Amino acid sequence: MKIDLNLLPLFLKVAEERSFSAAAERLGVTRSAVSQGIRRLEDAFGTLLVMRTTRSVRLTEAGERLRNSLSLPLSGIAEAFEEAAAESTPRGLLRIAVTSIAEEFLAGPLLASFAAANPEVTIDILVSDEEFDIVAAGYDAGVRLGEVIEKDMIAIPITGNQREMVVASPAYLAAHNAPAHPRELIYHRCIGWRPSPEVAPYRWEFAQDGVPFDLAIDPQITTNDLHLMVKLALAGGGITFAPQETFRPFIETGQLVSLLDEFLPPFPGFYLYFPQRRNMAPKLRALIDHVRQWRQPVS
Numbered sequence: 001m002k003i004d005l006n007l008l009p010l011f012l013k014v015a016e017e018r019s020f021s022a023a024a025e026r027l028g029v030t031r032s033a034v035s036q037g038i039r040r041l042e043d044a045f046g047t048l049l050v051m052r053t054t055r056s057v058r059l060t061e062a063g064e065r066l067r068n069s070l071s072l073p074l075s076g077i078a079e080a081f082e083e084a085a086a087e088s089t090p091r092g093l094l095r096i097a098v099t100s101i102a103e104e105f106l107a108g109p110l111l112a113s114f115a116a117a118n119p120e121v122t123i124d125i126l127v128s129d130e131e132f133d134i135v136a137a138g139y140d141a142g143v144r145l146g147e148v149i150e151k152d153m154i155a156i157p158i159t160g161n162q163r164e165m166v167v168a169s170p171a172y173l174a175a176h177n178a179p180a181h182p183r184e185l186i187y188h189r190c191i192g193w194r195p196s197p198e199v200a201p202y203r204w205e206f207a208q209d210g211v212p213f214d215l216a217i218d219p220q221i222t223t224n225d226l227h228l229m230v231k232l233a234l235a236g237g238g239i240t241f242a243p244q245e246t247f248r249p250f251i252e253t254g255q256l257v258s259l260l261d262e263f264l265p266p267f268p269g270f271y272l273y274f275p276q277r278r279n280m281a282p283k284l285r286a287l288i289d290h291v292r293q294w295r296q297p298v299s
Helices: 007-017 020-027 032-044 062-069 074-084 109-117 172-176 180-185 226-234 244-252 282-295
Strands: 051-052 058-060 092-098 123-128 139-146 154-156 164-168 190-193 204-208 211-215 221-223 239-243 258-259 270-274
Touching: 007 020, 007 032, 007 051, 007 062, 020 032, 058 062, 092 282, 109 123, 109 282, 154 282, 164 204, 164 244, 180 204, 180 211, 190 226, 221 226, 226 239, 226 244, 239 244, 244 258, 270 282
Parallel strands: 092 123, 092 139, 190 221, 190 239
Antiparallel strands: 051 058, 139 270, 154 270, 164 239, 164 258, 204 211
């Protein structure tokens, strides 16, 4: 492996500043020169050292190892280079931020089979519905609905199109007339969702004759726990609203009844997203390949 040692001070400055622009200013060069220098260094190692988006910059695991190793005596530098270089076996800590409504990803089999196939990868999953910069927060990838993923991210599908559903139990509907139009929901007990106490309950989204609209439902019960919403609906607590995969098992058994279907068109489903493809860490490449294989129909 041939390394241009002149690039190491540039790398260390980026690691210190967590910004290409700030590093360029400190070094007296252009931002483009910093970006090209980091890319050359990554190409030499064969792995990503700096995770960057239009919003933030952070070191990868390999980048952190290189920065730490550069403080070693000169006799250890060659060994440090080898440790920072890419390996063919996926290993290390893989951090993923996942929305709570990504039922298929969180169901268990996809992640369990990935873990079994990659025993040297340690997986840390944050289930959160808060929107944040995954790179700045130190995550390798995220799982969200396609429509809310930032445009500078690369995204691969985990599911096909999704559809929201409005549901209630047969017992609730026996005591209350089913709504014929979404606007009639104001006359019903509703179970709503919000990500945190300081955020207003999620507005329920519909469409009529191809024209989308949403309603600010005033729920009698509000929670940030999707599974509690299901339990309350099953217990006759009211009408609730969530992605179809959440309710599918209970619809099939007749424990819940789907309502207002004609007002609920499909929309893009869930995606695994990450910042860039170039010199990708083997652990993230393994997850991407696993998701793609998972989506392939069984012949």
